[in-house]
Amino acid sequence: MLDNTPKKDLNYVGKDVERIDVVEKLTGQALYTADLEFAGMLHGKVLRSPHAKARIKKIDVSKAKKLVGVHAVLTGNDLDYRVGLYLVDKYILARDTIRHFGEAVAAVAAETPAIAQQALDLIEIEYEVMTPFLDPKQVFDKKAPLVHPDLGSYSYVEAVFTPVPGTNIANHTKLRKGNVEKGFKEADYVIEREYTNPNVQHVPMETHIAVGKWDTGDRITIHTSAQSPFTVRNLFALSFKIPHCNIRVITPYLGGGFGGKAGIHLEPLCCCLSKLSGGRPVRIQATREEEFSLLPCRSGLTYNIKTGVNKNGKIVAQKMTMYWDAGAYADYAVNVTRASGFSASGPYEIENAWVDAYTVYTNKPFGTAYRGFGHVEFSWGMERHMNHVADTLGIDPLEFRKINALKPGSKTMTGEEVVKNTGSVTKCMEAVAKSINYGKLTAAELAREKKTGMKIGKSVVALQKAPAMPPFTGTVMILKLNEDGSVTGSHSLTDYGMGTYTSLAQMIADVLRWPIERIRLPIENDTDRDPYDWQTVASKGLLLSGNAAILAAKDLLDKCYDVAAQALRAQKCDLDHDAEKVFVRHHPKSHVTYKQMAVGYAYPNGNAICGPIIGVGRYIAQGLTNLDKETGQGNPALDWTFGAHGLIVEVCEKTGAFNIIKVASAYDIGQVINEGSVRGQAIGGMIQGLGTAMCEGYIYNDKGQLLNPSFTDNKIPTSLDIPEEIDCIAIETPQIDGPFGARGVGEHSMIAVCGALGNAIEKATGAVLTHMPIRQENVWKALQNRSGKKATAKAAKPAKAVKAEKPAKAVKAEKPAKVVKPAGRAKK
Amino acid sequence: MLQNFSYQAPETLKDLYALLKKSNGKATILAGGTDLLVNMHNNWISPESLIDIKKIPDLKGITFNPKTGLSIGATTVCIDLINNKDVKKHYPLLAEAAHNIGSPQLRNRATIAGNLCTASPCADMGCSLLALGASVELGSADGVRVIPLKDFFTGPKKTQIKKHEVLLRIVVPAEMAGAKFGMRKLKRIKGHDIAVASVAMARTAKVMRIGVGSAAPTPVVTADLAASTTLEKAVAAAEKVICPIDDVRAGAEYRRFMVKEFVGQIYPELF
């Protein structure tokens, strides 16, 4: 650890410190992008495609251009620029081809939003509607229409991704560990099932918004609700071939992001409209409806898992095939595929593992990063599957998980060795199991069942995630000493609600031994003024930025010691410091205050030395590697945060209605930095996960048109939808390279809770669910399909192993999967 | 709003009638706006002019008379109904139905009359007022006419109201005061959601009625059933008036199932 201050001397780290950005948020004074006004600002609006796939036969904007108050009209024909994060595949406005419902076709900038809307209404377009490609599982169908016939000509990050030109595969991630076929042969059982997730919307309460200004001389200023200002700058520079130093990206307060604001979205369009309007600032604020299809969502996933397992409960081989429904553009989906590919097994050791993860282009709104980065989706399948396998074996599902859990000495799927300080998933499971009285119903619960007539079920699931990031991910913290001895930081991780900046301030305060009130970390970021940070994603912020903050604080102190050494004629080794000053340890009266040295120390006669003081901390992930493209072996993980959820549900066997009685969650986060923030992330993510589990998800018709792009039909959890009881538990196995031993938890709370719900419902009633979301109606249907016996009934001892030759059939929510089981015991 | 329209707020019924007549069908009445402004926000409709009826004293208020029943003025909002003593005492079903609508913010603005005039199949006041055998009073410069609510809805988003008419008040018959009742609403979440299927039932010594929402093109009601109708017959009667469809909210089969299930759940509460 970069700081070894004994715990007893910590004033802030590990405590419940109030957020540093809370007052402005509570008073309405925090300024979000939509709250900013710019002289001469125009309003941009986007015309969206009503079709999933079409050719633009004709587009006529002449009437729109003539409308008074309109300053710029753009179509794809005007913009020959492609943007892309890992695979450069997207035009700013569709050119010739429409690839998804809601795709931007034309854009207008006008003096008022109403005029912009009128102008859009005047644009005439003729489409030739074509057959869309909608089912990612048809990816190997040679006759399938191609979403990107030119895939072979796109540039992409070659060290990491593998697109397959001539198909709809934007990326194929492979992982090969051990010998799966041999493993299956040796297994007592081979059990296979398929699990599905739809597209899901992030739903930050603040919709995407950007204000772009493109001045003469190609100087560009962008105010945007982006999570990663430097990524916006970088991709903008690459697409338009403009020097980075000409582009300034400013992120004011952000109203949530959850990954949906991680990439580059509305910014290029705002800027192009601005350029055409002679440099007037152009603002585009997405409507809530546009959030659902113009802007990206979470990729869907069809996940097939084939598990070879021994009678004693040890998994010996597992083949995992993921079909990621990326939608029309690769964006982050290719990296979601990669990151989930290497941890597709969940927090379990798989000796012989085989993963094929495909990012499949389809004619749907495109997927991007979303809290959990693929882990929410695959954990739904994996955690359901773990129960399915355990039930088949007749082993308690928690016991089964413990048998297979990663522990010191085990190897992850990429071959990385787990050590004691990696953390303990078993401890997490045990903590939540205890919290929910796993494995039995208490007297109170039995009484409740009797009273309500509903059935209560419990489950425990486990989860893990490492940051998904390039091996060279780095960040910088700069601390500037102010005249009064306070410091102002400069940093580019964005804090869009997580509370990271408060945690960083706590760490800085403890390293400096100053009161936290003297540390200011401005929430707004500015690529012209603040130093580089890769992106605010992946739950890497606390670890990397935390280390940078510690190093910056130490550097600042070091600079202060330099001044004091000179001023006091002392060696640095004889100096010490407190909140006000640096002093000679054995002569405390001999000191220099921070105030005295802040802008340069001056002797009584006026001579001055040293100049203003800043501290700089740079940190980059240590020892990570790219993964071998053929085997997936390597070291991709900065850290692993393990966790578990325990869930209690009650279900009405007649109607399928259910209530979540309790969720207990535990995470091994190394070291709690801020209690309230950890709890906030834990609960917030868990509820967002339950949203995914219970009610969210895109619904399309067979033409690929989105049918529920609004809160009316895409419900998210409200205050009435939270569990009756919530328990949050932190386990602290220190991360050796983590700041004060801490590791991230921002995404983890959302992972696996869906599987916990599915498992608890099955435990309560025997209803088998393999598709998310689980609506009351889906439970009802699954109840109708129940076999006579409950699926959770204790399985008898297996007679003889039976091997699966054919994969099980695709499973819809209504039908339980076919399970290959010992002869004579297979159920319909 | 991205649309252009004019706004007027007449202060008397007479002025309202005159405006409606003059507008020749181009004006749209604005009550709570919780439906209208959403439709305009989504660009589904673009009225030329809005006529706000909230300033008209004649359209305000809830009154109860043991002989003539309950009168709900057109600008009565959900929260007024929920808090009204007479409603709580004599027609608690209506308070429950109004409580089922939206969120607190919605209930502070949404009118009962607006809920009927929108004529959405899922309107929560629709099935409950139908179960209570309510009728509506429509007024215009040509005079006032009263029609039973069961004849009011003519299709999804369609009613008997003519372009120059306004719904003045809703009348719930006196004989339904004190009726035994029950209501169930199937939602996709526990928080505010429109009905995916809903059932409201009322029973007096003489009659039993079942109003159903989100299971037909409009809110529907059974014929007047005998107060002693058996559960099986009640279920059958409800099934007869519905024709649910599959949509993004639910499947027809589940809607049918839940309507029957709800009738079964409410039935014992009526005795």
Add this chain to the structure above:
Amino acid sequence: MKITLTVNGKKYQRDASETKNLLHFLREDLGLTGTKEGCGAGECGACTVIMNGKTVNSCLILAVEANGADIMTIEGEAKNGKLSKLQVAFKKNHAVQCGFCTPGMIMSTRALLENNPKPTVEQIKQAIEGNFCRCTGYQQIIEAVQDASGQLKKKEGLKRA
């Protein structure tokens, strides 16, 4: 149309566009940007203000409809530079993350406490049913309201195993 209204105790007179909703009027014409827009369609509650004593979605009200009304927005909650008891409780209980729902949330809970100084947990949940929060999962907001009404016995915490 000329309208007069009182916002946070201050009288305003403006020529309001008939097509502007109260939300945009407050934000653009009065410069009160604390009230947020999350959907413009009455679903999310980010735009909640208190009008004549009742919470409303300001996105579903025309500015001209508010002629003569008495309105409170988030900007009226802190008095003389001091946070209200409710705001302090939100602060203490980590009831704020991104802060975008916060102004509406404060308005809804302020209205609740005015009518019901000691609400139950269920009543608190019902009062904020129309205010989406995507960040917090609501629990810490509920605790903050309990705290503000003097009902939180012990501050809820993170357990450490």
